[in-house]
Amino acid sequence: MKNVNAAMNEAQQQNKRVLAAPAERFIFRLGLADVLRLTMFGTLIALLKDITRIPLHLPGHSSIFWMGILVMGKGLIPGFGSGIVMGGVSGVLAVLLGLGKEGVFVFFKYFIPGLVLDLIAPLFFYKLEKPVVGAICGALISLSKMLVNLALGLLLKLPMVFLTLGLGFTSISHTLFGAAGGAIAAFLIKRLKPRLTTWQ
Amino acid sequence: MVVGPVGFVWKQISLPVRKGDRCKLEPALLSHPALFVTEIFNERGEIVQGDDFRKRVITGVLIVLVIIGCAYLIEKGFLAIGLKSAKVIRVLDENKPIAYLDSRVLEQIGDQDPKGPPLIAVLNAAGAEEYDEIVIRGLGDGSVYFLHREQLNNKLICSLNGNGTADLIDQRTSQVLVKLIKEIEVK
Structure with a gap:
């Protein structure tokens, strides 16, 4: 019986030591488990963009889930790098799935919002669980996607059908949908964070 | 620095960590393994991000507004240049602009047909629905062409020129009805 108790205590101590050990860095300042989770978020973005067909006919309407997932992730x-990983994974998948008319350059359309999110989140002290910060970040990364779209359209001489409604209106539409996605993500972060106690 | 579990400040510990870091502490906080740095305090115990945070939120909103403003300015610039050279066609419904189309959009409407899209497809794509009369104005010779809805057919083509402009052509007679279309108005 003593032996069993001793073994159990030893196992508990070992478990505590494992839990208390700092996570090993895999890429940037992120551990392997985090990178795998971010990969999941990135995959979700590309797949949702490919599968969902929301009949809104407004430019940037996909930002509501695209930017929402980015902000939530x-x-x-x-920490720096999570946006880059999500953007990179969704960009590579978008190229492989043949999304968009830009060919391999579609990668930048997915990658740049992630990169921009990595750059602006520290400016707001990573308080993405605040709806106002989520909305601002969502709007800014949605606008960055619109600018990449515009730049690629001009460089590759593609038909920019979204410009038919006007660049000003398009920017407002991108802002509203991006902000909505970011604000929804903020509520989800607030709800999920306390429940993710075994999130390491 | 203060480290707290998500949602409430549970314990304050000085640690060499950065905002946004995730850390695990032993032994007191092991029941809360997912910890994020929630606030940063200076040596006097003041939160260092109060006013600063508010300023950054306001700056963020201003940046969004500036980008939208710049988008409107760029749009105005592009349109002014495009309308002057007839590289952009303005579609009006009762004097209100409903769409601006350039040659790349016309190509898209015409399913990449090198001849260009039919006028009826252009009007549908622009969102013109209820109208009886169509007026097409040209830049080249200042010509104006009127037609009624019943006269619309697939033989009236917005023929694309190589330089990004379009002419209205009747395919049955190969006659150029309007040279360098700059405006299409429906009434």
Whole structure:
């Protein structure tokens, strides 16, 4: 019986030591488990963009879930690099799935919002669980996507059908949908963070 | 620095960590393994991000507004240049602009047909629905062409020129009805 108790105590101590050990850095300042979770978020972005067909006919309407997932991923796994990983994974998948008319350059359309999110989140002290910060970050990364779209359209001489409605209106539409996605993500972060106690 | 579990400040510990870091502490906080740095205090115990945070939020909103403003300015610039050279066609419904189309959009409407899209497809794509009369104005010779809705057919083509402009052509007679279309108005 003593032996069993001793073994159990030893196992508990070992478990505590493992839990208390700092996570090993895999890329940037992120551990392997975090990178895998971010990969999941990135995959979700590309797949949702490919599968969902929301009949809104407004430019940038996909930002509501696209930027929402980016902000949520960044809020749940803070630190520089999480946006880059999500953007990179979704960009590579977008190229492989043949999304968009830009060919391989579609990668930048997915990558740049992630990069911009990585750059602006520290400016707001990573407080992405605050709806106002989530909305601002969502709007800014949605606008960055619009600018990349515009730049690629001009460089590759593609038909920019979204400009038919006007660049000003397009920017407002991108802002509203991006902000909505970011604000929804902020509520989700607030709800999810306390429940993710075994999130390491 | 203060480290707290998410949602409430549970314990204050000085640690060499950065905002946004995730850390695990032993032994007191092991029941809360997912910890994020929630606030940063200076040596006097004041939160260092109060006013600063508010300023940054306001700056963020201003940046969004500036980008939208710049988008409107760029749009105005592009349109002014495009309308002057007839590289952008303005579609009006009762004197209100409903769409601006350039040659790349016209190509898209015409399913990449090198001849260009039919006028009826252009009007549908622009969102013109209820109208009886169509007025097409040209830049080249200042010509104006009127037609009624019943006269619309697939033989009236917005023929694309190589330089990003379009002419209205009747395919049955190969006659150029309007040279360098700059405006299409429906009434």
